[in-house]
Amino acid sequence: MTANDEIKKMLADAWKAEKERSFIDIADCPQCGWSELHTYYITGRYHLCECQDCGIFGKGATYDEAIKAASDAIGEGLDWREQPYPFHLKRLRDMDD
Numbered sequence: 001m002t003a004n005d006e007i008k009k010m011l012a013d014a015w016k017a018e019k020e021r022s023f024i025d026i027a028d029c030p031q032c033g034w035s036e037l038h039t040y041y042i043t044g045r046y047h048l049c050e051c052q053d054c055g056i057f058g059k060g061a062t063y064d065e066a067i068k069a070a071s072d073a074i075g076e077g078l079d080w081r082e083q084p085y086p087f088h089l090k091r092l093r094d095m096d097d
């Protein structure tokens with residue numbers, strides 16, 4: 001494992017923990033229909049929903065906006081698992097320090 005891989009893994013783990021802390025609800029996924037759409041309220045900044053089944057996701061200021069963003073993305077082939085951590089994480093980490 002290279003140093004870069006270790007940093008990536010650290011960020012991915014930090015993001016996973018952040019989401020676990022921020023978890024608020026499970027909803028029906030607008031794309032696959034399963035009750036697998038996990039929703040989060042990330043550090044009071046925005047709402048995020050991610051389907052654990054098909055991978056679609058959406059982000060918005062409110063819960064409804066996040067769900068709508070996911071609905072609008074139906075058919076675009078989004079998969080949050082292809083991006084192990086979001087770009088804002090670095091910024092969050094700096095703020096926490």
Ligand SMILES: [Zn+2]
Nearest residue numbers: 029032051054
């Ligand atoms: Zn789904």
